[in-house]
Amino acid sequence: MADNKTVPTAASPQDFIDSVPHERRRQDAQTLLALMSRITGLEAVMWGPSMVGFGSYHYKYASGREGDALAVGFSPRSANLALYGLTYAPQAAELLPELGKHRTGAGCLYINKLDDVDQDVLAQLIALGHEFMVSENFTSS
Template sequence: MAAKTTWTDADPVGFIEAVSPQKRRLDAVVLLELMRRVTGAEPRMFGTAIVGFGEYHYKYASGTEGDAPAAGFSPRKAASVVYLNDGISAHENLLARLGPHTNGVGCLYLKDLDAVDLEILEEIVRRSYATLTSGTYGNRAAEG
């Protein structure tokens, strides 16, 4: 069963300019530049609220496969979400030094980028991107 890729033609910069509250918009500008630098890719919108960089192909044992951003973030009202589709557990040692955050299985929630170590965040994104773009990725974030 193949999942449908949901890249859109929406403008990521225009999307970020419309983000509120202002703090989330300012953090999104920082994340945009950080991910551009780390990935070497230009941003594209994935769905209606994810700014994605690069692409990776996944294929799970269940037969589900598709394409998704290899790095990405979403500026939400409560926090900026950084997607780590290789799984949070792959980055435990760096997360311990990142600063204030919460996380899910494949999501890192940051309420204030000024409070985290951006060099550590950059290394996390770099490692995740390298893992996801090294070939077809076969694990779900929970299996990372």
């Protein structure tokens, strides 16, 4: 998920996506931008230099450290698409086996290209993830 130094910026998500050098990754990012905008009902916001986010949540650790992070989002990395906030909802565990080719790690969902996954399942994960991350049910530890 977003680290403690990643904050929303005034940068344009569309300009960022337009600058992605790999054509396929750029096309997939454009599709994710439209899909996440439609599902969340929110405009995209850049978090740091490379994360496109939709909505936010507040976290507070037992240590007292707290801040805000994107609720759901993505980053079109050179090696894969990293998707944030989609694996925390309890229902995600049931949907992930139906998604298609992917891997998870450090709270992220990684896919090589959108053609590798069932986009209906991805849409469900986005909706569930966003709802869960902005709800009172989610707490960071």
